Amino acid sequence: MSPLVGQVINLFAAVLLLIAFAMLAQRRIVTLIHLFALQGLALVGSTTTVAFATGQHHLYWSAGITFALKVVILPLILHRLIRRLNVKWDIETLINIPTMMLVGILLVVFAFNLALPISQFSQSIARGTLGIAMACVLMSFLMMITRSKAVPQVIGFLAMENGLFFAATSATYGMPMVVELGIALDVLVGMVILGVFMFQIREQFDSLDIHHLEKLKED
Amino acid sequence: MAQIASLLAIDGALIVVAGWLAIGVAGLAALHNVRLVGRLLFPLSALLSVALAGIALLALPGTPQTAVLAIGLPDLPFHLRLDALSAFFLALLGLASAGISVFAGGYFRQGEGTPPGLLCMHYHLFLASMALVLLADDAYAYMVTWEMMALSSFFLVTTNHRIAEIRKAGYLYLLVAHVGAIAILLCFGVLQANTGDYTFANMRAQHLSPFWASCAFGLSLFGFGAKAGILPLHIWLPEAHPAAPSPVSALMSGVMLKTAVYGLIRVNFDLIATPLWWWGTIALGLGLATAIFGVVFAAAQVDMKRLLAYSSIENIGLIVVGLGLAIVFNAYRMDALAALALAASLYHCLNHALFKSLLFLGTGSVLHATHERSLGKLGGLMRFMPFVAWTTLVGVIASAGLPPSNGFVSEWLLLQSFLFTGELPNPYLRMLVPVFAAGVVLVAALAGYVMVKFFGVIFLGRPREEKLAQARDADGLERLGLAWLTAGCLLLGLFPVAVLEVIDPITVAMVGKGLAQSGHAGDWLMLAPVSAERASYSPLLFFLLTLSIVLVAFALVRRFYHGRVRRAAPWDCGFPMQTARMQDTAEGFGQPIRQIFEPFFRMRRELPSPFDSAPRYKVTVEDPMWAWVYLRIAAVTEAASRLVGLLQRGRISIYLLYSFVTLVALLSLTQL
Numbered sequence: 001m002s003p004l005v006g007q008v009i010n011l012f013a014a015v016l017l018l019i020a021f022a023m024l025a026q027r028r029i030v031t032l033i034h035l036f037a038l039q040g041l042a043l044v045g046s047t048t049t050v051a052f053a054t055g056q057h058h059l060y061w062s063a064g065i066t067f068a069l070k071v072v073i074l075p076l077i078l079h080r081l082i083r084r085l086n087v088k089w090d091i092e093t094l095i096n097i098p099t100m101m102l103v104g105i106l107l108v109v110f111a112f113n114l115a116l117p118i119s120q121f122s123q124s125i126a127r128g129t130l131g132i133a134m135a136c137v138l139m140s141f142l143m144m145i146t147r148s149k150a151v152p153q154v155i156g157f158l159a160m161e162n163g164l165f166f167a168a169t170s171a172t173y174g175m176p177m178v179v180e181l182g183i184a185l186d187v188l189v190g191m192v193i194l195g196v197f198m199f200q201i202r203e204q205f206d207s208l209d210i211h212h213l214e215k216l217k218e219d
Numbered sequence: 220m221a222q223i224a225s226l227l228a229i230d231g232a233l234i235v236v237a238g239w240l241a242i243g244v245a246g247l248a249a250l251h252n253v254r255l256v257g258r259l260l261f262p263l264s265a266l267l268s269v270a271l272a273g274i275a276l277l278a279l280p281g282t283p284q285t286a287v288l289a290i291g292l293p294d295l296p297f298h299l300r301l302d303a304l305s306a307f308f309l310a311l312l313g314l315a316s317a318g319i320s321v322f323a324g325g326y327f328r329q330g331e332g333t334p335p336g337l338l339c340m341h342y343h344l345f346l347a348s349m350a351l352v353l354l355a356d357d358a359y360a361y362m363v364t365w366e367m368m369a370l371s372s373f374f375l376v377t378t379n380h381r382i383a384e385i386r387k388a389g390y391l392y393l394l395v396a397h398v399g400a401i402a403i404l405l406c407f408g409v410l411q412a413n414t415g416d417y418t419f420a421n422m423r424a425q426h427l428s429p430f431w432a433s434c435a436f437g438l439s440l441f442g443f444g445a446k447a448g449i450l451p452l453h454i455w456l457p458e459a460h461p462a463a464p465s466p467v468s469a470l471m472s473g474v475m476l477k478t479a480v481y482g483l484i485r486v487n488f489d490l491i492a493t494p495l496w497w498w499g500t501i502a503l504g505l506g507l508a509t510a511i512f513g514v515v516f517a518a519a520q521v522d523m524k525r526l527l528a529y530s531s532i533e534n535i536g537l538i539v540v541g542l543g544l545a546i547v548f549n550a551y552r553m554d555a556l557a558a559l560a561l562a563a564s565l566y567h568c569l570n571h572a573l574f575k576s577l578l579f580l581g582t583g584s585v586l587h588a589t590h591e592r593s594l595g596k597l598g599g600l601m602r603f604m605p606f607v608a609w610t611t612l613v614g615v616i617a618s619a620g621l622p623p624s625n626g627f628v629s630e631w632l633l634l635q636s637f638l639f640t641g642e643l644p645n646p647y648l649r650m651l652v653p654v655f656a657a658g659v660v661l662v663a664a665l666a667g668y669v670m671v672k673f674f675g676v677i678f679l680g681r682p683r684e685e686k687l688a689q690a691r692d693a694d695g696l697e698r699l700g701l702a703w704l705t706a707g708c709l710l711l712g713l714f715p716v717a718v719l720e721v722i723d724p725i726t727v728a729m730v731g732k733g734l735a736q737s738g739h740a741g742d743w744l745m746l747a748p749v750s751a752e753r754a755s756y757s758p759l760l761f762f763l764l765t766l767s768i769v770l771v772a773f774a775l776v777r778r779f780y781h782g783r784v785r786r787a788a789p790w791d792c793g794f795p796m797q798t799a800r801m802q803d804t805a806e807g808f809g810q811p812i813r814q815i816f817e818p819f820f821r822m823r824r825e826l827p828s829p830f831d832s833a834p835r836y837k838v839t840v841e842d843p844m845w846a847w848v849y850l851r852i853a854a855v856t857e858a859a860s861r862l863v864g865l866l867q868r869g870r871i872s873i874y875l876l877y878s879f880v881t882l883v884a885l886l887s888l889t890q891l
Contacts, residue, residue, distance in 0.1 A: 110887075142879070145875045
């Protein structure tokens with residue numbers, strides 16, 4: 001393995017993490033979707049690099065699927081969704097952005113600390129990036145928690161899946177093809193369901209603000 | 220011949236069980252055909268019951284037999300075993316269910332909730348599962364059949380499921396049954412002592428430490444107590460018995476409660492090798508409290524089936540008192556006395572199965588003839604239903620524990636065993652146990668009071684309602700069932716020595732000594748459980764003597780005093796306007812008891828004002844256990860669920876935060 005390949009993988013990992021931070025800080029929904037597509041692209045890059053470096057052919061396939069799904073189809077659906085729902089702004093996060101960035105940094109430290117013993121046992125060339133993958137997962141989760149509108153939450157959910165996928169490639173050269181296909185299908189179906197759900201929420205409350213869901217609570 | 224019969228006994232019992240199941244399925248095929256179900260299937264099942272009783276009685280003195288059924292989970296077949304104890308309770312099941320099934324054949328009619336065919340299936344599933352409970356020889360088979368028994372009886376209780384109250388009663392029953400089943404399961408878990416082998420044979424081989432043995436005892440008392448109706452867990456009985464059709468009430472009260480007693484004996488005398496003496500005092504105390512509670516509440520009831528349900532609680536209390544005494548004696552290795560107390564309990568089980576079934580069936584006939592359950596609207600039925608009245612009278616005498624009935628024998632034996640507590644080595648027990656004996660006597664006396672009320676208000680006096688004059692006596696199959704149980708009560712009362720000889724192998728197996736073995740019984744006429752000098756009783760002589768005195772007196776009076784019968788209106792005490800409403804009512808009869816035991820009752824009285832044009836007097840007596848135990852449990856549960864409810868904030872962010880925090884916490888745990 002040439003050091004260049006390792007460097008490239010690390011670069012992609014760094015880009016992923018950077019984008020995760022950017023998503024955490026971003027308020028505009030359209031930009032958020034662009035960032036999500038970009039993250040997908042970085043994931044495709046890293047997967048292809050790993051496939052090239054190790055000669056695992058099935059990773060090409062998963063890179064292809066990732067490209068089709070996360071760079072092309074899902075962003076397109078999301079764009080259509082916000083056009084039809086007519087929401088471009090995510091007005092306010094629940095916690096202000098600098099605080100969230102600080103929490104994000106803490107999460108990254110935590111994730112690296114966590115990944116340390118695991119990556120020692122891994123044989124993968126991308127083992128150093130496991131911490132980044134976990135940080136991505138946790139930060140996307142954080143984004144889901146702190147957004148008050150439905151669309152950014154869905155994007156957070158999808159980004160979390162990106163992190164998971166990256167963790168799988170970096171730790172064990174990807175999951176078996178069947179599992180990967182299953183997850184891809186899951187994400188697609190989940191997207192469709194959530195889209196329907198969002199229309200329902202808007203119809204019910206004339207808004208996509210999930211604060212309104214609090215009315216459903218039983219006293 | 221007997222050898223062959225005893226060899227095949229367990230197969231015979233299984234054939235009877237299979238026959239019952241087949242009858243149940245046949246009932247399913249003839250769902251709405253009352254005639255077929257009533258005239259053919261139920262009498263057929265009664266024949267099977269008689270066969271089972273015969274097989275069990277033949278097998279009783281023989282050696283235990285085992286069988287393995289190939290049903291169940293892979294590698295976990297049903298182990299079955301027929302020993303003396305199982306055989307005794309199987310005989311009890313057979314004898315009681317024979318009468319009940321015949322009666323049921325004439326009792327169930329179209330248009331009362333569940334269709335008769337389905338009812339027939341539930342009924343026979345219930346019978347079959349009870350037989351299998353008694354045969355089970357591993358915890359797995361026991362629990363499966365135990366649950367089958369609970370579920371099938373639940374469906375029987377909720378036969379008239381369109382009535383909300385009955386659904387509620389059924390739910391309560393199911394709830395208590397399951398709480399009890401959990402305790403029984405845990406009890407078996409303790410008994411197998413971490414060996415992972417749940418057969419009873421393995422449990423017998425374990426030697427538990429006193430702590431774990433006590434745990435097993437406590438769990439068994441709780442679990443089987445829930446089914447039998449020991450004090451705080453009796454709550455379902457007075458609800459479920461009136462809700463169920465009468466043959467079902469009879470079967471539940473007469474037989475199903477005894478399966479719980481069987482479980483108690485099986486665990487505490489057979490599976491646990493070394494009992495501790497203080498278990499016995501707990502059982503004594505709980506049993507006596509249950510008995511007093513049951514009899515006092517029975518005296519205050521105005522619904523005839525509720526009254527009988529409370530009376531069942533009382534009888535179970537007496538049986539548990541006997542078991543407690545047997546445990547105490549057994550712990551101190553006073554085998555002969557333990558045998559006496561245990562035999563008294565078993566005898567009372569058998570008696571209660573017969574006379575309580577008889578009384579419940581009697582109420583069933585009354586219910587069908589009058590459509591009334593409230594004692595306040597019955598009365599004077601002896602004239603219109605003489606057969607039911609006379610058979611019920613036998614049951615009433617037995618239940619009241621009067622000689623020469625069977626109820627007297629078992630209560631007398633129980634009191635006899637109390638008389639020897641002076642020989643106990645523990646001074647506190649010596650002081651305490653006579654108090655229990657006094658309590659048992661009180662219960663016996665009050666039971667007589669309750670039964671006078673039951674019989675007097677229903678059958679004697681004048682009809683309190685006009686429509687009672689149209690009441691028709693039971694006929695055909697119903698009569699046959701009542702007559703069978705009546706004959707059973709009489710025979711058990713008149714030939715106690717024979718019954719004790721049947722019980723003997725059980726006490727030999729459980730506590731190591733029998734009554735006949737110690738050489739005191741054996742004279743077929745005279746029952747002398749300890750020694751002829753101390754006490755002896757001959758019901759047959761007593762009966763004949765009483766009968767001859769009555770006949771002679773009757774003849775003499777007729778001969779020398781009136782010489783002729785003169786019919787005239789009875790003296791009206793100088794008050795010419797008498798109506799049936801002026802008779803002593805059920806409420807009035809129970810009033811002294813209500814007065815004396817007032818602190819135990821939660822009563823609500825509605826008194827009419829002097830100016831009411833239509834005065835109404837109403838008193839409702841509630842079970843205090845609801846307020847003391849159950850409502851408190853409910854309140855604690857509600858408070859706890861409110862605390863859990865605090866977690867529910869209704870905001871997705873918070874919910875996500877929960878999973879996030881959980882995730883981070885679990886991940887940081889991996890660091891440790």
